[in-house]
Amino acid sequence: MAFWICGSLAHIEHLVTDLVSKQSFSCHDGESLLSAAVRSGHPIIRVGCRTGGCGLCKVRILGGDYQTGKMSRSHVSEAEELQGYVLACRTLPAGALEFHSRTD
Amino acid sequence: MKKGVMRPGHVQIRVMDMAAAVRHYRDIVGLVETHRDASGRVYLKGWTESDKFSVVLRETDRPGLDFFGFKVVSDAVLDNLAAELKAYGCQVEEIPAGELDDCGRRIRFDSPTGHDFELYAEKTRTGKWGVAQVNPEAWPRDLKGMKVSRLDHCLLYGGDLDGTLDLFTSVLGFELAEQVMDGDFRVAQFLTCSMKEHDIAFIRNADDGKLHHVAFHLDSWDEVLRAADIISMEDVPLDMGPTRHGLTHGQVIYFFDPSGNRNEVFSGGDYFYPDQEVVTWTADKLGKAIYYHSRELNDRFLSVLT
Ligand code: FES
Ligand SMILES: [Fe+2]
Numbered sequence: 001m002a003f004w005i006c007g008s009l010a011h012i013e014h015l016v017t018d019l020v021s022k023q024s025f026s027c028h029d030g031e032s033l034l035s036a037a038v039r040s041g042h043p044i045i046r047v048g049c050r051t052g053g054c055g056l057c058k059v060r061i062l063g064g065d066y067q068t069g070k071m072s073r074s075h076v077s078e079a080e081e082l083q084g085y086v087l088a089c090r091t092l093p094a095g096a097l098e099f100h101s102r103t104d
Numbered sequence: 105m106k107k108g109v110m111r112p113g114h115v116q117i118r119v120m121d122m123a124a125a126v127r128h129y130r131d132i133v134g135l136v137e138t139h140r141d142a143s144g145r146v147y148l149k150g151w152t153e154s155d156k157f158s159v160v161l162r163e164t165d166r167p168g169l170d171f172f173g174f175k176v177v178s179d180a181v182l183d184n185l186a187a188e189l190k191a192y193g194c195q196v197e198e199i200p201a202g203e204l205d206d207c208g209r210r211i212r213f214d215s216p217t218g219h220d221f222e223l224y225a226e227k228t229r230t231g232k233w234g235v236a237q238v239n240p241e242a243w244p245r246d247l248k249g250m251k252v253s254r255l256d257h258c259l260l261y262g263g264d265l266d267g268t269l270d271l272f273t274s275v276l277g278f279e280l281a282e283q284v285m286d287g288d289f290r291v292a293q294f295l296t297c298s299m300k301e302h303d304i305a306f307i308r309n310a311d312d313g314k315l316h317h318v319a320f321h322l323d324s325w326d327e328v329l330r331a332a333d334i335i336s337m338e339d340v341p342l343d344m345g346p347t348r349h350g351l352t353h354g355q356v357i358y359f360f361d362p363s364g365n366r367n368e369v370f371s372g373g374d375y376f377y378p379d380q381e382v383v384t385w386t387a388d389k390l391g392k393a394i395y396y397h398s399r400e401l402n403d404r405f406l407s408v409l410t
Binding site: 047049050073074 | 408409
């Protein structure tokens with residue numbers, strides 16, 4: 001985690017790393033993993049609906065803290081969720097994160 | 105040949121967060137909320153629709169289509185078609201009046217592409233929303249968002265396009281208005297039971313029972329651009345457009361609801377009379393058939409489904 005203080009605003013950034021492509025990039029606090037991946041310019045996660053329904057952005061988190069919003073059970077079962085499978089568009093990193101961009 | 109199926113009547117859409125879905129369909133798309141039932145489903149309609157509702161939202165753990173329903177002209181037609189669907193070999197289930205509030209009995213049946221459809225004859229009529237039945241004004245002034253006028257059609261994905269075409273044409277009296285052909289192999293079909301160029305459409309896909317989009321009607325290209333402005337103002341995930349399709353020639357924009365279901369709002373589009381020959385697009389021109397201006401296919405439009 002890194003802090004930049006500008007005036008009274010603290011910008012929190014999280015370093016996230018894809019263990020498949022070995023790309024690391026920065027994710028704003030409160031930004032989805034998918035949005036940060038798109039912003040990084042590395043096409044490592046497929047982009048679909050951006051609202052947790054289509055499953056295209058499915059990745060597996062291997063380490064780090066994160067929160068998830070509603071994700072379609074057609075694409076992430078409860079068992080998979082416990083193993084770190086997530087939809088990146090519904091995943092908010094809460095600290096440094098490592099993930100696997102391929103789930104097949 | 106017409107068999108008494110009049111028009112698309114309702115769609116039940118699965119959503120994962122009802123509050124977010126209502127905000128989307130009511131405040132952004134601009135449907136009018138007309139009812140909530142005891143099970144928590146929310147009922148809405150486009151303002152020009154005369155029945156009480158056309159869109160039903162149901163909260164559950166995955167998005168997609170529960171069913172798409174067509175209104176038929178009479179109760180006698182409903183009985184006839186129920187018998188014909190059974191004889192044809194469909195799984196047919198009669199859903200009693202009141203399972204959806206304000207709706208009469210429904211005949212639910214499955215299809216070779218893995219989708220559930222319904223027929224019904226009766227629904228509480230409340231008239232167009234916000235305008236009188238006698239000496240009506242042009243439009244109500246307190247509409248929200250994109251101000252869509254009506255539920256128009258769905259595009260569904262599934263495997264057995266030929267089976268579903270036969271069911272819809274031979275049993276239900278639909279006509280094939282447009283198609284995309286890869287040689288002799290039909291990859292897309294647009295079916296109508298009216299003067300519209302499609303009331304329901306299908307694209308061939310390995311997985312059955314998938315929803316590509318639910319479409320709502322707007323009056324003009326100007327309104328499509330205004331919808332695009334609202335999509336930006338509200339930071340709604342955009343899929344594609346505004347543009348024109350080669351297929352049907354409608355002017356369109358596509359976007360996603362908060363559960364990943366794709367919506368379309370569109371204006372224009374060709375008309376259909378039953379003496380017209382089917383319009384064919386060839387698969388090598390699929391880019392132009394879908395994106396008439398850029399003429400380039402976008403993978404997301406074809407692969408993202410709920
Ligand atoms: S992009 Fe569709 S689920 Fe994430
Ligand atoms: Fe459409």
